Amino acid sequence: MTVLVAGGGITGLASAYALGKAGIPTLLVEGSRRLGGKIRTEEVDGFVIEHGPDSFVSYRPAGMALIRELGLGDAIIRPEEPRIVFIRAGGRFRRFPDGMGLVLPTKFRPFLTSDLFSPLAKARMGLDLLLPRDGTEGDVAVGPFLRRRLGNALVDRLAGPLIGGVYGTPIDELSLDAVVPQLRESERRHRSLLLAALADARARRHVAATAGSPASVAPPSPFVTLAGGTQQLVDALVDAIRAMPHVGIRTDCLLEGLEIEGSRVRVRFCGGERMAPEATILATPARLTGDLVEAGAPQAAASIRSIPHGATAVVNLAYSDDQLPADLAGHGFLVAGDEPLTISAATLSSRKWAGRAPEGTLLVRAFIGDGRSGTHDLTDAQLVRAAHLDVKGTLGIRGEPILTRSSRFPAAMP
Numbered sequence: 005m006t007v008l009v010a011g012g013g014i015t016g017l018a019s020a021y022a023l024g025k026a027g028i029p030t031l032l033v034e035g036s037r038r039l040g041g042k043i044r045t046e047e048v049d050g051f052v053i054e055h056g057p058d059s060f061v062s063y064r065p066a067g068m069a070l071i072r073e074l075g076l077g078d079a080i081i082r083p084e085e086p087r088i089v090f091i092r093a094g095g096r097f098r099r100f101p102d103g104m105g106l107v108l109p110t111k112f113r114p115f116l117t118s119d120l121f122s123p124l125a126k127a128r129m130g131l132d133l134l135l136p137r138d139g140t141e142g143d144v145a146v147g148p149f150l151r152r153r154l155g156n157a158l159v160d161r162l163a164g165p166l167i168g169g170v171y172g173t174p175i176d177e178l179s180l181d182a183v184v185p186q187l188r189e190s191e192r193r194h195r196s197l198l199l200a201a202l203a204d205a206r207a208r209r210h211v212a213a214t215a216g217s218p219a220s221v222a223p224p225s226p227f228v229t230l231a232g233g234t235q236q237l238v239d240a241l242v243d244a245i246r247a248m249p250h251v252g253i254r255t256d257c258l259l260e261g262l263e264i265e266g267s268r269v270r271v272r273f274c275g276g277e278r279m280a281p282e283a284t285i286l287a288t289p290a291r292l293t294g295d296l297v298e299a300g301a302p303q304a305a306a307s308i309r310s311i312p313h314g315a316t317a318v319v320n321l322a323y324s325d326d327q328l329p330a331d332l333a334g335h336g337f338l339v340a341g342d343e344p345l346t347i348s349a350a351t352l353s354s355r356k357w358a359g360r361a362p363e364g365t366l367l368v369r370a371f372i373g374d375g376r377s378g379t380h381d382l383t384d385a386q387l388v389r390a391a392h393l394d395v396k397g398t399l400g401i402r403g404e405p406i407l408t409r410s411s412r413f414p415a416a417m418p
């Protein structure tokens with residue numbers, strides 16, 4: 005049996021690796037010259053620059069297991085402490101309350117004293133303690149689910165910038181089951197999300213006490229990365245696959261067409277070569293996948309194409325320490341939806357992760373997501389300028405960046 009995998013991003017590489025481990029002859033074809041797809045880390049002048057993703061979520065066990073299996077367990081790094089993040093709202097920075105899980109407080113005092121929410125908004129969140137479960141069958145969107153339980157302020161000022169920012173898509177359009185299934189599970193088990201967050205904190209305290217470690221209830225960061233950047237995972241996967249004699253990788257080799265006849269598929273690739281694999285895995289972006297299956301499976305093509313995708317851009321900016329204000333703190337900030345800024349978030353990458361920039365410099369990663377009007381028409385230079393002006397204006401940085409990089413991802417975030 006031979007399997008053809010089209011697409012050499014993380015999905016295609018992980019598929020080829022799993023097939024190879026099972027002893028199944030496999031050919032992976034990647035249309036471009038490089039492997040990794042959206043994952044790309046560039047090392048330049050001592051900076052480790054992430055063009056696309058910069059971290060993995062540790063609560064998805066498969067990704068973490070793969071990293072460890074490939075021998076990269078020692079390269080896993082967690083955000084530097086203290087993990088201070090700000091929200092830019094109402095024209096100023098407000099501290100992300102201490103002890104927050106993804107969007108729920110596990111400590112009440114910092115939450116109650118936070119200036120991120122008005123007293124009325126905090127009282128509205130308390131209603132969650134009384135509300136019954138959402139009886140809706142099937143999936144719902146994250147935004148409405150959280151709005152019902154905790155009110156609009158939590159969504160607009162915190163959950164929206166945070167979760168919507170990660171996916172580059174408005175939170176009111178994101179699937180709860182796909183994005184944060186743990187919230188649905190919390191509601192199912194505890195009814196109230198606040199009670200669920202407190203129960204989780206109690207459980208962590210109990211585990212810490214029985215293990216004899218300090219009784220911290222701060223949830224661990226859900227994000228981890230690798231010392232050499234996310235590309236390290238791609239490189240390790242490629243090395244592992246290349247060591248398998250029954251798995252081939254061909255780059256600069258596009259899957260050009262598929263003919264689907266019943267359960268058989270014939271493929272055309274690499275400038276006209278043909279084969280009839282036993283199975284084909286399309287690990288290509290959804291819209292291209294739709295085009296590939298159009299002729300043989302028009303219904304599938306239509307439903308794949310109907311998945312909405314958000315566009316996003318990442319701008320990396322480096323500054324030297326003498327350009328920075330003395331009181332620059334934290335790992336970065338998220339921008340509330342109604343702020344008049346082009347960027348939707350900025351991470352102080354070299355403060356968040358160890359080893360991202362040479363001594364005496366700061367690496368900032370700014371995001372420009374969908375919904376920031378007019379950014380599609382900007383040239384790369386204008387995009388960098390817009391990001392720099394927002395970063396400079398909000399953080400109080402002086403002068404021009406010493407290094408810039410920008411990457412655009414049209415229709416990239418399902």
Ligand SMILES: Cc1cc2nc3c(=O)[nH]c(=O)nc-3n(C[C@H](O)[C@H](O)[C@H](O)COP(=O)(O)OP(=O)(O)OC[C@H]3O[C@@H](n4cnc5c(N)ncnc54)[C@H](O)[C@@H]3O)c2cc1C
Nearest residue numbers: 011012013014015034035041042056057058059258259413
């Ligand atoms: C800016 C940004 C930041 C992100 N940050 C994070 C993050 O921090 N953490 C996280 O977990 N996720 C993050 N994501 C999401 C994550 O990057 C993607 O989910 C993931 O990289 C998708 O991998 P993939 O292999 O499915 O697709 P891709 O990486 O898009 O790979 C698809 C591959 O298919 C190839 N291809 C296309 N057509 C053909 C063809 N006809 N024949 C052969 N090959 C073809 C392409 O060249 C490409 O290499 C981010 C995404 C973006 C855009």
